[in-house]
Amino acid sequence: MKSRRTFASIVGMIAVALAATGCGGGGGGGGEAGGGGAADEFPQKRLEYILPFDAGGESDITARLQQEKLAEVLGQTVNISYKPGGGGALGWSELTRMAPDGYKFMGSNLPHIILQPMLRDDAGYETEDLKQVYIFQSTPNALLVPADSDIQTLDDFIEAAKANPGAMSVGGSGDFSANHIGTLMLNDMAGIDVTYTPFSGTGTAVPALLGGHVDALMSYSPQISQLGDQVRAIAVATEERMPGLPDVPTFVEQGHDLVDGAYRGVSVPTDTPDDIVQKLADAFEEVNQDPELVTAFEEQAFVLENYGPEEAIELTEERKAVYEDLLTRLELVP
Amino acid sequence: MGNIIGGAVVLVVCLIFWVQRSYSSEYGGIFPDAVLVALSILGVMLVARGVLWRDRETGWHDTGRLGYKDLGRALILLVAWVASLPILGYLYGGILFFTLVAVMMRTSRPTWKNVLLDFGVAVVVVVLFYLAFTQVLFVSLPELSL
Amino acid sequence: MFEVLGQGLLANLAPSMLLLVLIGTLSGMALGAMPGLSATMGVALLVPFTFAMDPTSGLVLLGAFYMGAIYGGSFTAILVNAPGTPSSIATALDGYPLTRQGRSEFAIVGATMGSFVGGIIGVIALIFLAPPLASFSLRFGPQEYFWVAVFGLTIIASLASGSLLKGLIGGLLGLLLATVGIAPVGGDVRFTFGEPMLQGGVPLVPALIGLFTIPEVIRLIALRTRDAHMVDETRQKDRLGGMLKEILSRPVNLIRSGIIGTFVGILPGAGGSVANLVAYNEAKRASKHPETYGKGEIDGVVASESANNGTVGGGFIPTLTLGVPGTPPDAIILGVLLLHGLRPGAELFTTSGPLVYTFIIALAVSAVMMVPVGLVAGRGLQRGVMALPVRYLAPGITVLTIIGAYAIRSSVVDVFIMLALGVAAYLLQRVGIGGASIVLGLVLGTIAETGLVQGLLTSSGAEMPWTTFFTRPISLVLIAMCLVSILWPFIQKRRTKTTTAGGQAAVPASQRPDTGEGD
Numbered sequence: 001m002k003s004r005r006t007f008a009s010i011v012g013m014i015a016v017a018l019a020a021t022g023c024g025g026g027g028g029g030g031g032e033a034g035g036g037g038a039a040d041e042f043p044q045k046r047l048e049y050i051l052p053f054d055a056g057g058e059s060d061i062t063a064r065l066q067q068e069k070l071a072e073v074l075g076q077t078v079n080i081s082y083k084p085g086g087g088g089a090l091g092w093s094e095l096t097r098m099a100p101d102g103y104k105f106m107g108s109n110l111p112h113i114i115l116q117p118m119l120r121d122d123a124g125y126e127t128e129d130l131k132q133v134y135i136f137q138s139t140p141n142a143l144l145v146p147a148d149s150d151i152q153t154l155d156d157f158i159e160a161a162k163a164n165p166g167a168m169s170v171g172g173s174g175d176f177s178a179n180h181i182g183t184l185m186l187n188d189m190a191g192i193d194v195t196y197t198p199f200s201g202t203g204t205a206v207p208a209l210l211g212g213h214v215d216a217l218m219s220y221s222p223q224i225s226q227l228g229d230q231v232r233a234i235a236v237a238t239e240e241r242m243p244g245l246p247d248v249p250t251f252v253e254q255g256h257d258l259v260d261g262a263y264r265g266v267s268v269p270t271d272t273p274d275d276i277v278q279k280l281a282d283a284f285e286e287v288n289q290d291p292e293l294v295t296a297f298e299e300q301a302f303v304l305e306n307y308g309p310e311e312a313i314e315l316t317e318e319r320k321a322v323y324e325d326l327l328t329r330l331e332l333v334p
Numbered sequence: 335m336g337n338i339i340g341g342a343v344v345l346v347v348c349l350i351f352w353v354q355r356s357y358s359s360e361y362g363g364i365f366p367d368a369v370l371v372a373l374s375i376l377g378v379m380l381v382a383r384g385v386l387w388r389d390r391e392t393g394w395h396d397t398g399r400l401g402y403k404d405l406g407r408a409l410i411l412l413v414a415w416v417a418s419l420p421i422l423g424y425l426y427g428g429i430l431f432f433t434l435v436a437v438m439m440r441t442s443r444p445t446w447k448n449v450l451l452d453f454g455v456a457v458v459v460v461v462l463f464y465l466a467f468t469q470v471l472f473v474s475l476p477e478l479s480l
Numbered sequence: 481m482f483e484v485l486g487q488g489l490l491a492n493l494a495p496s497m498l499l500l501v502l503i504g505t506l507s508g509m510a511l512g513a514m515p516g517l518s519a520t521m522g523v524a525l526l527v528p529f530t531f532a533m534d535p536t537s538g539l540v541l542l543g544a545f546y547m548g549a550i551y552g553g554s555f556t557a558i559l560v561n562a563p564g565t566p567s568s569i570a571t572a573l574d575g576y577p578l579t580r581q582g583r584s585e586f587a588i589v590g591a592t593m594g595s596f597v598g599g600i601i602g603v604i605a606l607i608f609l610a611p612p613l614a615s616f617s618l619r620f621g622p623q624e625y626f627w628v629a630v631f632g633l634t635i636i637a638s639l640a641s642g643s644l645l646k647g648l649i650g651g652l653l654g655l656l657l658a659t660v661g662i663a664p665v666g667g668d669v670r671f672t673f674g675e676p677m678l679q680g681g682v683p684l685v686p687a688l689i690g691l692f693t694i695p696e697v698i699r700l701i702a703l704r705t706r707d708a709h710m711v712d713e714t715r716q717k718d719r720l721g722g723m724l725k726e727i728l729s730r731p732v733n734l735i736r737s738g739i740i741g742t743f744v745g746i747l748p749g750a751g752g753s754v755a756n757l758v759a760y761n762e763a764k765r766a767s768k769h770p771e772t773y774g775k776g777e778i779d780g781v782v783a784s785e786s787a788n789n790g791t792v793g794g795g796f797i798p799t800l801t802l803g804v805p806g807t808p809p810d811a812i813i814l815g816v817l818l819l820h821g822l823r824p825g826a827e828l829f830t831t832s833g834p835l836v837y838t839f840i841i842a843l844a845v846s847a848v849m850m851v852p853v854g855l856v857a858g859r860g861l862q863r864g865v866m867a868l869p870v871r872y873l874a875p876g877i878t879v880l881t882i883i884g885a886y887a888i889r890s891s892v893v894d895v896f897i898m899l900a901l902g903v904a905a906y907l908l909q910r911v912g913i914g915g916a917s918i919v920l921g922l923v924l925g926t927i928a929e930t931g932l933v934q935g936l937l938t939s940s941g942a943e944m945p946w947t948t949f950f951t952r953p954i955s956l957v958l959i960a961m962c963l964v965s966i967l968w969p970f971i972q973k974r975r976t977k978t979t980t981a982g983g984q985a986a987v988p989a990s991q992r993p994d995t996g997e998g999d
Contacts, residue, residue, distance in 0.1 A: 048474070054808060055524040061815035064527045079472045082521070083889050085680020086662045093676045094891075120669050124676025167941025175667030197622075197937040198665050200930065203805045204749045210802060213621030214938050226803045226818065228825050296819050334358070340911035344649055351656060351671055359666030361936055365929040366659040366670060373652040380645060395912035401702075408701035409903065412694075415878065416899045420892050428879055435701060435875040455872055463879055471517065471525065473887045 039275035042102060043076045049266070050106040052091025054084045057201065058222070058302075059107045059264060062137060065296055069287040086123075087174055089116050092267075093124025100271035102280055105133060108267035111260075114320045115176040118333060127316065128270065133277055134284040135265035135307035135315065137297065139220035141182035141237040141258070142248070143170075146209060147230055149216075154235045154254040157216065161192035168194040171205045171214035178262040179218040181323060182237060186218075188326060189256045220262060222301040224248060237261055244301050260319075263305065265312060274309075281308050336393025337384030344377035411435055423478040425464050432456035481829075485607065488837030491536070492845050497838075500537055504544025505846045505853060511545075512552025513861070515564040515689055516884025519549035520808040527816060535820040539839045542816065544846035546809045547599055547792050551850050554591035554785050555858060558584055559865050560877045562693040564884065566684065566753035566923045567788040570760035572692055573639075573916060574773060574780030579866075581776050588862050589723045590778045592854035594734060594785035599847030601738030601786075602745065602793020606800075606840055611826060613794075614801040617746040622938060623949050625750060626931030627958035629924040632754045634965035635761045636917045639774065643912060650913045654921020655928070657682045664926055665933040677893050686885035686898035687922055691915035693881050694902020700874040720855070727782060733763050737783040741790025746797045748806050752788065753923050759787030765968050793843060800824050800836065 049067065051059050063080050071078045083091035083106075092113060095106045108130055116123040145151045151160060161168045172179030175198045183196040197214055199205035202223060209217040210230055217223075217231075224233045224245055233248045237258050241250055251258035266284065268277060287293060288306060297304050307315055327333045348370055355370075357363035384393055415431040422430065436452035437444050444452075467473045491497060511522040523546055530538030550567060557568040558575030571591060578587040605613060620628070636651045637644060660671045661681025672678040728734075737759035744755035763783035764773045773780050795806030796813075803824035805811035817824060822832055829836055868876065885898035905915040932949075939948040949955060 055518075055520045055812065057811065058815075060524060060812070061527075061819070064524065065819070067528055068531070079474075080524070081472075081474070081890055083891070085683070085889070087667070089662070090677065090680040090889075093679075119667070122669065122672075122674070122676060124679060164941060169938040169940065171938075175662075175665070195937055195940045197934050198667070199934070200664060200749065203811055206804050207618055207748055207798065207802070208621060208934075208938075210804070211618030211621055226823065228803075228823060230802070230825070299821055300818055336911040340646070340649075340908070340913060343908075343911075344653070347653070347656070354671050354673060356668075357663075357666075357670065358668045359663065361933045362663045362666040362668035362670065364936075365925075365932055366656070369652055369655045369659065369925075373649065373656060376645060376649050376652065380649065383645070393911060395910055404702040405698070408698050411701060412698065412878065412899060412903075416882070416895055419882070419886075419895060424882065424886075428882070432875040432879065435878070436871045439701060439871040439874065452871070456875070459872070459876055460879060463883060467883060467887065471511075473517070473883075474890055475883065475886065476892055 039273060039279060042276050042279055043074055045076060045103065047074065047076055047078045048104045049078050049080045050091060050095075050104060051080065051082050052084060052088040052095075052106060052108075053082070055082055058139070058220075059109070061300075062264060062302070063107065065293055066136075066284075066287050069290050069293060070283055073283045073286050087116065087176070088112050089120070089123050089125070092116075092130060095267065096125045096129040096269055098269050100269040100273075102268055102272050102276035105266045105268045105280060108132060108265055110135070110263040110265075110316060110319060111178055111181055111323060112176070112262075113267075114316060114323060115181065118320075118324065118327070119176055121334060127320070130267040131270045131272055131277060131309070132265055132267045132307075132312035132316065133309060134281045135263050135305050135312050136284055136288050137265075138261050138263045138303045138305045139178075139222055139301075140242070140261035140303065141178055142219055142221045142224055142233050143186075143235045143251075144209060144217045144219055144223065144227075144231045144233050145215070146212060147232050149232065151216070151234065152232070154249075154251065154256070157234060158190045158192055160215075161190075161194050165193045166195060168216070169197050169214045170194045170216045170218055171197045171199055171208050172218040173202045173205050173220075174198050174200070178260060179220070181326070182258065182260050183218045184330060185258050185260065185326060186251075186256065188330070189258060221245065221303070225301050238303075242301070242303070244298060261303075263307075263315070265305075265307065277309055335384065335388075336395070337380050337387070337391070338393070339384075340393065341377045341380030341382075341384060344373060344380065348374045348377060407438065411438070419476050421479060424475040425460060426478055428460035428464075429453075429456045432460055481833075484833035484837045485841075487834050488839075488841040491834070491838040492540075492841045497537075497540065497842070498845070500541050501544040501842050501845050502849055502853075504541045505548035505849045506857070508545035508548025508550075509552035509555075509850075509853065509857070512549035512564065513555040514884070515556050515562045515693075515880055516685055516887040518565055518685070518808075518888070519546055519553075520812065521888075522549050523809045523812045527812060530816065535816075535822070536835050536838050538816065538820075539813065539835070540842040542813050543839055543843045544849075546813070547789065547843055547846040548850065549809075550789055550792055551591070551595040551599075551785070551854065553788075554595070554781075555588070555861060556880070558587045558591060558781070559862060560693060560873075560880070561696045562877070562881065562884065563688050564685065566688065567756050567791070568784065569688070569753075569916075569919060569923070570756040570784035571781055571788075573760065573784075574775075574777045576696075577774065577776035578778065578781070582866075583718065583776065584862050584866060585859055586718050586723050586778060587781050588858045589720070589855065590727050590781040591785040592851060592858060593724070593727050594737065594782040595789040595854070596847050596851050597734040598738035598741050598786035598789035599792060599850070600844055601735065602742045602790040602796075603840060603844040603847065604793070605739075605742045606793040606796050606843075607837075610797045610801050610829075613743075613746050613797050617748070617798055618802075619954055620747055621952070622931045622934035623952055623955050624931070624958060625747070626928055626935060626949065627955050627962065628744075628747065628750055628754060629928035629931060631958055631962050631965065632757050632924045633920060633928070634962050635757050636920055637966045638761060638764055638770070638969045639914070639916055639920070646912045647914070647917045650908070650915075650917030651921040653908075653913070654918040654923075655925040656921075657687070657918070658922050658925025659929070663933075664930040665937070677891070680889075681926075682901075682922065683885075683888060683894050683897060684923065685888045686894040687901055688919060689881050689884050690898035690901035691905045691919050691922075693877065694899060695906040695909055695915060697874055697877055697881065698902070698906050700870055700877075703870075727778065730779060730782075733766070733779050733783055734786050736766070737763060737786035738790040741787030742794035744787070745791030745794025746806060748798055748804055750927050751791050751795055752807050753927070755787040755791045755794075756784040757920065759783040761965060765965075770969075770972060789847065793840075796840075796843075800828060801826055 553568040557563040557572040561576040745751040798804040799810040939945040
């Protein structure tokens with residue numbers, strides 16, 4: 001195992017050296033011209049998997065799981081690096097300026113890449129500037145209350161919220177995240193007014209719930225099993241009950257058509273040639289079928305997704321329409 | 335004089351931030367506005383102190399006198415080094431400016447032998463860090479781009 | 481429990497396990513000593529390697545690495561005034577002045593012993609007090625986080641030995657810098673001056689390096705300290721026995737700081753940055769000679785390092801009992817636990833007892849190993865650095881600062897920000913506004929603002945949301961602590977005034993040569 005890694009990195013180093021000399025001679029302008037031939041031989045050197053978030057988050061754990069398998073499929077080492085800031089916006093605006101050669105790809109999340117350009121005056125990028133390669137995973141929203149709360153069902157929750165408009169606080173991870181928009185959607189659908197309080201991540205939101213500083217938490221499904229009997233999940237935002245969580249009812253079956261969550265994938269700059277994008281997408285598809293990875297995803301209650309480049313665009317368009325409608329009605333779009 | 339200059343700088347910083355104010359959420363402005371107001375008040379206090387106490391204290395902080403020429407040279411070297419990063423990259427820029435700094439820090443007129451020695455040390459140090467970061471830790475560093 | 485504890489201990493005494501801990505500790509130290517490479521990044525780099533191991537070995541390696549990395553951060557703070565993470569800010573405040581006096585070896589030994597004791601105290605708390613401490617940490621809501629940050633900021637009052645006004649200005653400048661970028665709550669884009677890069681705010685590590693290290697580099701290059709070495713070589717060498725004796729002769733400081741580190745470490749999100757500062761401040765307050773702090777006081781180094789290694793054990797308390805990571809590296813280790821199908825919670829200690837206790841004991845073994853490793857490798861590194869002529873040291877430090885600022889986000893802009901802040905800090909130092917207070921504001925500003933706005937939001941049901949900041953019991957305790965911390969320097973001054981009867985106090989404070997701000 002270890003020797004193979006060393007070997008791979010030696011091969012990688014040689015490839016880098018070769019690529020560097022090649023570039024020096026050719027003057028560097030050959031990216032697009034190489035076209036078809038380039039895709040056949042792609043990749044020739046070490047690839048860079050960039051995360052627009054801090055180390056240690058869910059995206060990071062997922063990427064670390066994929067890292068070695070991607071390297072096996074693509075035949076080159078894959079290096080993970082970080083470009084955190086602005087809830088991911090910093091990395092994505094940087095991505096639009098990177099070389100469109102497929103060697104650098106970046107984790108990209110829905111709804112972040114839809115909502116940031118929509119709601120910020122200058123997010124530094126537009127949704128269309130990112131070419132989504134693959135969406136491999138999702139985490140549906142889930143509404144949690146502390147285990148000792150009086151609230152047993154979604155109806156109890158709505159009743160409590162109606163009794164005291166604006167007073168109930170619902171925590172979640174970040175602004176304009178799936179948690180945030182999920183809370184807004186619930187407000188909208190149920191005709192209630194709960195106050196959303198963003199935390200810097202799931203890690204700081206959860207203690208606020210457990211300590212009773214917020215009344216409920218709009219979080220992601222993995223938290224349900226992770227937190228065990230400390231919390232009660234009163235609804236999860238999927239069409240049907242999740243296989244790993246048969247006891248948790250959906251919003252839909254409790255009368256509210258709320259199906260939403262965060263989707264994780266990778267993107268490249270928009271000018272990247274289609275055949276190279278396809279090659280990367282194929283690699284991610286293959287990795288997504290690795291039994292070891294499938295089990296690991298299941299254990300953490302991640303939902304495995306398989307959206308190729310085209311399907312990812314469709315999904316993005318569809319979600320964008322939903323969000324735009326809601327946010328325009330709430331007068332949040334500038 | 336030091337107090338007046340210090341206070342004035344603080345007030346200018348406050349002004350620069352103040353004209354940039356634009357908040358989109360209900361509570362987005364509370365904290366920065368509070369900080370800006372407090373900082374401006376303290377800035378005014380510092381200027382006032384500089385004027386009223388001009389005989390009692392200079393307001394300068396004694397950090398071991400540096401000649402302006404030496405200071406200027408140090409600043410120019412550092413700024414040029416950092417500014418060259420996007421062009422020369424870490425490796426070549428590092429070797430060049432490491433050597434320059436080392437040579438210029440010599441007090442006696444450097445001989446060719448001295449320069450060569452400094453250059454050698456520069457190559458060893460810079461390349462060692464370069465290899466450690468790019469090959470062992472897989473952290474990429476800025477590369478030469480001309 | 482004691483049975484599994486014993487098993488855990490035995491498992492750790494196996495030669496292969498000891499070797500693993502040693503490798504983890506050593507590589508952690510090496511990585512921690514590089515500015516710009518955080519413990520978090522290092523642990524993340526290591527994760528894929530642990531997939532090939534059995535769960536216990538993998539976790540032991542990660543834990544030992546983490547412990548070593550936190551300790552390794554003290555080296556650059558002491559030797560070149562470059563705190564690589566917020567958790568070693570206070571180490572630099574006294575460690576670097578010691579280096580300039582030629583006593584860096586003493587500082588390294590102090591950091592080593594502090595880290596050792598702090599690490600052990602954290603582990604003891606993790607073993608025996610995890611459930612009660614975890615439920616205590618849950619009582620800290622947004623309002624309490626706000627006050628914790630304010631408490632951290634009160635240290636400015638004792639840092640600013642020159643002029644309180646200038647100290648406050650420095651702190652507020654730091655708070656202002658902290659507001660650049662996306663608002664932590666509400667998502668407003670603030671003070672970016674039209675530059676999308678600034679959405680991420682002023683990056684912390686480049687700012688730390690810029691504000692602390694660059695003024696020193698400027699000074700070294702400008703001084704052209706001839707062909708001399710940085711420090712007085714003729715000074716008689718301290719002896720190891722003597723140094724150890726002096727450090728261990730004040731066990732109260734060691735233990736108190738370790739306890740502070742453990743307690744503050746259980747607060748998710750705030751622990752690492754705040755613990756070392758609080759411990760430093762408390763050490764200074766308790767000291768019989770507070771005026772030596774900031775000028776090379778070994779107790780300051782010991783306090784800071786004892787506290788930040790205490791946060792390792794403390795941070796694992798909410799991680800293992802609640803599934804809430806106390807620090808960013810904990811988040812990664814939690815992820816690894818989950819990947820192996822281990823669910824955190826009180827039952828983790830019973831269902832997977834052997835694994836958990838082996839892991840916890842390994843943290844303690846790693847803390848013990850830091851002593852010989854630190855005393856040999858750490859002092860070796862220190863001798864090597866000190867043997868360099870300044871001619872090579874100054875550009876060498878510059879190389880490190882550039883890598884350190886760049887590596888966090890692979891961004892040249894961060895290097896520019898580092899240098900700009902560094903030059904600004906040098907100039908502000910000339911008018912008496914020190915970099916240390918700016919750093920405090922920058923580090924604590926986001927925590928304070930987040931707590932403030934979240935507190936207002938979560939209590940929006942109350943008639944006057946503001947009042948919740950003053951009515952909650954823990955908030956009241958924290959407010960009292962803030963007041964004591966602010967007023968203490970004045971009380972102390974009054975005390976010394978009455979004892980030394982005027983004399984010194986007649987000289988306006990700002991005319992005294994003041995090294996209290998880490999210059």
